[in-house]
Amino acid sequence: MNVGIIGYGSMGKMLADKFALIGESVYVSTRSEEKLKTAPAALHVCSSNKEAAQASDIVFVCVRPVDMEDVIRDIDGVMKEDSLLVSLNGSISFERIGEWTHRKASKVIPSVTAEIDRSQTLVTHNKSVTDEDKESLKKLLTHIGNVIELPENEMGMGSELVSCMPGFIASMFDVVCESAKKHTSIPDEQIVKMVLNTMSATGDLMLRNDLSFEDVVTRVATKGGITEEGTKVIYEHFPSTADELFEKTLEKRRKTAQWKK
Numbered sequence: 553m554n555v556g557i558i559g560y561g562s563m564g565k566m567l568a569d570k571f572a573l574i575g576e577s578v579y580v581s582t583r584s585e586e587k588l589k590t591a592p593a594a595l596h597v598c599s600s601n602k603e604a605a606q607a608s609d610i611v612f613v614c615v616r617p618v619d620m621e622d623v624i625r626d627i628d629g630v631m632k633e634d635s636l637l638v639s640l641n642g643s644i645s646f647e648r649i650g651e652w653t654h655r656k657a658s659k660v661i662p663s664v665t666a667e668i669d670r671s672q673t674l675v676t677h678n679k680s681v682t683d684e685d686k687e688s689l690k691k692l693l694t695h696i697g698n699v700i701e702l703p704e705n706e707m708g709m710g711s712e713l714v715s716c717m718p719g720f721i722a723s724m725f726d727v728v729c730e731s732a733k734k735h736t737s738i739p740d741e742q743i744v745k746m747v748l749n750t751m752s753a754t755g756d757l758m759l760r761n762d763l764s765f766e767d768v769v770t771r772v773a774t775k776g777g778i779t780e781e782g783t784k785v786i787y788e789h790f791p792s793t794a795d796e797l798f799e800k801t802l803e804k805r806r807k808t809a810q811w812k813k
């Protein structure tokens with residue numbers, strides 16, 4: 553199968569390089585051509601989006617929302633009759649995409665954890681996508697982690713939970729580490745490694761032993777103990793921050809969805 557990647561930025565590069573590694577024929581194009589000078593030799597570098605789209609059975613459009621309309625309108629006329637168009641953006645609706653093309657279209661939201669083959673990739677499809685298309689797309693995406701199919705109206709919150717979450721987790725623990733630094737002479741780098749390894753191991757422990765967050769809190773925060781002092785602070789003050797976080801991100805998502813040139 554020929555895979556097209558348009559936009560060789562953070563997501564496009566990650567997908568193109570991964571798909572080439574597993575032996576797919578990958579056709580790439582991007583706006584600033586110099587970005588492709590250091591691309592792996594296995595990629596077919598194209599001189600235009602049209603060239604990449606024309607060659608491909610699945611075309612991933614990996615550009616920002618503001619650039620999506622121009623790219624989709626540009627390639628619509630040259631894509632093969634039966635090719636599948638894939639938007640990497642969760643906010644732009646199939647209704648909007650339908651104003652630019654009447655093709656079979658899916659939306660795919662990977663997360664940066666795809667780099668270590670542990671993405672929780674979200675997918676949703678428009679009505680024209682066949683079961684066979686869904687299966688081929690899923691098979692391809694399974695190489696970068698788990699695939700989760702959601703209805704289109706849940707892609708927003710779904711994206712916050714898997715695709716934005718690495719950023720939320722990193723910023724939360726950045727704050728925690730900055731605070732810890734004020735109270736210790738342990739070197740900064742060591743603090744970060746201690747927290748990161750504990751965070752990662754806690755997630756693995758919960759997944760492996762099917763533990764809930766409450767289970768972990770109960771196991772670590774013994775009644776009247778030191779951990780309990782800390783968890784009390786988190787349960788008292790953090791809910792309002794978490795509420796504000798989702799209110800702000802979902803509002804931004806609504807505005808992005810309505811954006812017009």
Ligand SMILES: NC(=O)c1ccc[n+]([C@@H]2O[C@H](COP(=O)([O-])OP(=O)(O)OC[C@H]3O[C@@H](n4cnc5c(N)ncnc54)[C@H](OP(=O)(O)O)[C@@H]3O)[C@@H](O)[C@H]2O)c1
Nearest residue numbers: 559560561562563582583584614615616617619640641662
């Ligand atoms: N980053 C994430 O974790 C993530 C996760 C899931 C989904 N997404 C979605 O994936 C999409 C891409 O995000 P990103 O983080 O990869 O953005 P990015 O790093 O800015 O990459 C976008 C790339 O598209 C290129 N581009 C822009 N206009 C183009 C055009 N007309 N033709 C060809 N290439 C063009 C840009 O070229 P220049 O280098 O010239 O700017 C840039 O290389 C977005 O819609 C985003 O919402 C991102």
